[in-house]
Amino acid sequence: xxxxxxxxxxxxPLTPARKARERDVPPQLVxxxxxxxxxxxxxxxxxxxxxxxxxxxxxxxxxKAGVNLAAAHYHFRNKEGLYRAVFERRxxxxxxERDTLLAACVAAEAQTGALDVAAVLDAFIGxxxxxxxxxxxxxxxxxSGRAAADPSPEVRRVVYELYDPVAxxxxxxxxxxxxxxxREDLFWRLACAYGAMMYVRADSGRLQRLLxxxxxxxxSAAAMHHLIPMLTAxxxxxxxxxxxxxxxxxxx
Amino acid sequence: xxxxxxxxxxxxPLTPARKARERDVPPQLVxxxxxxxxxxxxxxxxxxxxxxxxxxxxxxxxxKAGVNLAAAHYHFRNKEGLYRAVFERRxxxxxxERDTLLAACVAAEAQTGALDVAAVLDAFIGxxxxxxxxxxxxxxxxxSGRAAADPSPEVRRVVYELYDPVAxxxxxxxxxxxxxxxREDLFWRLACAYGAMMYVRADSGRLQRLLxxxxxxxxSAAAMHHLIPMLTAxxxxxxxxxxxxxxxxxxx
DNA sequence: TAGAAGTCAAAACGGACGTTTGAATTTTTT
DNA sequence: AAAAAATTCAAACGTCCGTTTTGACTTCTA
Numbered sequence: 001x002x003x004x005x006x007x008x009x010x011x012x013p014l015t016p017a018r019k020a021r022e023r024d025v026p027p028q029l030v031x032x033x034x035x036x037x038x039x040x041x042x043x044x045x046x047x048x049x050x051x052x053x054x055x056x057x058x059x060x061x062x063x064k065a066g067v068n069l070a071a072a073h074y075h076f077r078n079k080e081g082l083y084r085a086v087f088e089r090r091x092x093x094x095x096x097e098r099d100t101l102l103a104a105c106v107a108a109e110a111q112t113g114a115l116d117v118a119a120v121l122d123a124f125i126g127x128x129x130x131x132x133x134x135x136x137x138x139x140x141x142x143x144s145g146r147a148a149a150d151p152s153p154e155v156r157r158v159v160y161e162l163y164d165p166v167a168x169x170x171x172x173x174x175x176x177x178x179x180x181x182x183r184e185d186l187f188w189r190l191a192c193a194y195g196a197m198m199y200v201r202a203d204s205g206r207l208q209r210l211l212x213x214x215x216x217x218x219x220s221a222a223a224m225h226h227l228i229p230m231l232t233a234x235x236x237x238x239x240x241x242x243x244x245x246x247x248x249x250x251x252x
Numbered sequence: 253x254x255x256x257x258x259x260x261x262x263x264x265p266l267t268p269a270r271k272a273r274e275r276d277v278p279p280q281l282v283x284x285x286x287x288x289x290x291x292x293x294x295x296x297x298x299x300x301x302x303x304x305x306x307x308x309x310x311x312x313x314x315x316k317a318g319v320n321l322a323a324a325h326y327h328f329r330n331k332e333g334l335y336r337a338v339f340e341r342r343x344x345x346x347x348x349e350r351d352t353l354l355a356a357c358v359a360a361e362a363q364t365g366a367l368d369v370a371a372v373l374d375a376f377i378g379x380x381x382x383x384x385x386x387x388x389x390x391x392x393x394x395x396s397g398r399a400a401a402d403p404s405p406e407v408r409r410v411v412y413e414l415y416d417p418v419a420x421x422x423x424x425x426x427x428x429x430x431x432x433x434x435r436e437d438l439f440w441r442l443a444c445a446y447g448a449m450m451y452v453r454a455d456s457g458r459l460q461r462l463l464x465x466x467x468x469x470x471x472s473a474a475a476m477h478h479l480i481p482m483l484t485a486x487x488x489x490x491x492x493x494x495x496x497x498x499x500x501x502x503x504x
Numbered sequence: 505t506a507g508a509a510g511t512c513a514a515a516a517c518g519g520a521c522g523t524t525t526g527a528a529t530t531t532t533t534t
Numbered sequence: 535a536a537a538a539a540a541t542t543c544a545a546a547c548g549t550c551c552g553t554t555t556t557g558a559c560t561t562c563t564a
Binding site for chain 2: 050051052054055145146148149150151152160164167168171183184185186187188189190191192194195196197198199200202204206207209210211213215217222223225226227229230231233234237240
């Protein structure tokens with residue numbers, strides 16, 4: 001009957017049961033301290049990735065997790081809370097890695113005097129693709145890729161709150177790294193980089209359909225190896241602003 | 253009580269009312285020959301673009317269109333039929349333009365002896381962005397961009413059936429245009445191009461959030477002017493296949 | 505050991521959904 | 535003008551949804 005303890009701040013489990021867990025505790029006797037939570041997160045991650053936020057019901061999720069329907073509301077307050085918790089579990093470490101790599105870029109700048117665009121792109125895109133290498137990370141990679149285009153307000157809220165702060169830091173550094181580009185140039189090149197990253201993340205299978213081969217986007221090292229040079233070459237191009245409205249002028 | 257006449261093949265309206273319309277007919281007297289159909293298509297296009305396939309109900313659509321709920325089923329059989337009809341109205345002309353421009357590329361190849369990658373990319377991406385210039389096309393541009401990442405089976409069916417045939421032709425021509433690339437190279441560069449195109453189409457507003465400026469993706473000419481050089485530069489890079497697994501070798 | 509708090513399970517609630525029905529109405533044809 | 539076909543309409547059907555309630559069971563605390 002008591003109020004759900006961890007529902008309002010799903011990222012900070014303060015439960016006594018958790019505290020007991022972190023001490024010694026015979027591991028056989030406590031067979032389900034937070035097991036229900038974990039089963040829900042895993043089932044939700046897989047189902048959201050496959051069918052989208054509106055495409056899955058809590059009944060399907062709790063069914064796959066083998067737990068009661070009400071458990072989802074007990075642990076996560078509501079459907080959006082469960083969705084957000086799925087993201088928080090993965091995005092935290094990912095953002096940490098992003099920040100670490102970005103700091104390394106800025107540190108290198110102090111020595112060489114210039115920012116390496118390829119390294120900045122690597123620091124931004126790399127962690128977001130490497131989550132696929134973690135156990136269970138592959139499905140989350142697809143989930144987050146699809147979330148980028150999901151119009152549901154619940155999804156937009158989660159994506160904005162979790163990704164925006166770090167993304168803004170990268171935009172700032174990239175702006176400094178590309179002094180030859182106008183704000184408009186940067187806008188379109190970022191659109192290209194962001195779109196490519198999200199498309200690889202989502203891995204909709206469309207290209208495999210079109211090419212017919214048995215190619216895969218799962219290998220994050222291969223993805224980085226091909227993507228970074230392409231995008232870096234794009235950012236290296238000179239500014240393209242200004243001329244689009246004119247009709248005929250001799251080139252440059 | 254009669255069976256819906258145009259429901260099964262929504263793209264071919266054979267209705268007698270239509271035939272009467274195409275003759276002379278005083279245009280004031282017939283105030284709603286296919287007006288219900290059009291109102292439904294317009295309302296559905298706007299609402300699907302904003303909320304996604306699962307995010308809108310037929311009640312909301314018919315409400316906005318000012319028609320009866322059952323009219324949607326009468327004219328389009330079911331929800332997927334309405335969704336598909338929204339696409340068919342726009343994709344037909346778009347695919348025609350794509351094919352025309354692609355044919356021009358191949359014709360130029362016969363003269364110059366080589367395929368212009370930039371022209372092929374232009375022929376593929378240009379028509380898909382220029383639909384935004386048509387009346388009502390801007391909302392469809394966002395709709396189709398979001399549909400690329402929508403996991404609903406209904407959406408996937410429509411997208412595959414309507415876009416795949418032409419897309420496959422472009423893949424074939426692009427393969428010929430880039431003899432220096434392996435199948436794997438092409439896979440990743442297409443992912444980049446496709447992702448960038450879809451991201452601009454969807455225009456989620458994410459980048460505007462991050463950059464803070466009042467930039468816009470609506471201007472298709474500006475979009476092409478920035479995107480094509482970037483992607484062309486990417487396709488022009490030499491092959492990147494093979495080396496990713498090795499640890500240390502001197503470059504090339 | 506008694507009680508408080510945390511956890512799970514069964515059942516139900518009200519609402520929204522896609523779809524169907526059957527008749528009324530309009531339009532076209534003869 | 536009458537018959538036939540096409541279209542619109544109000545109402546309902548059955549289903550699934552997110553959420554809440556209530557109560558039992560377990561675990562920790564004092």
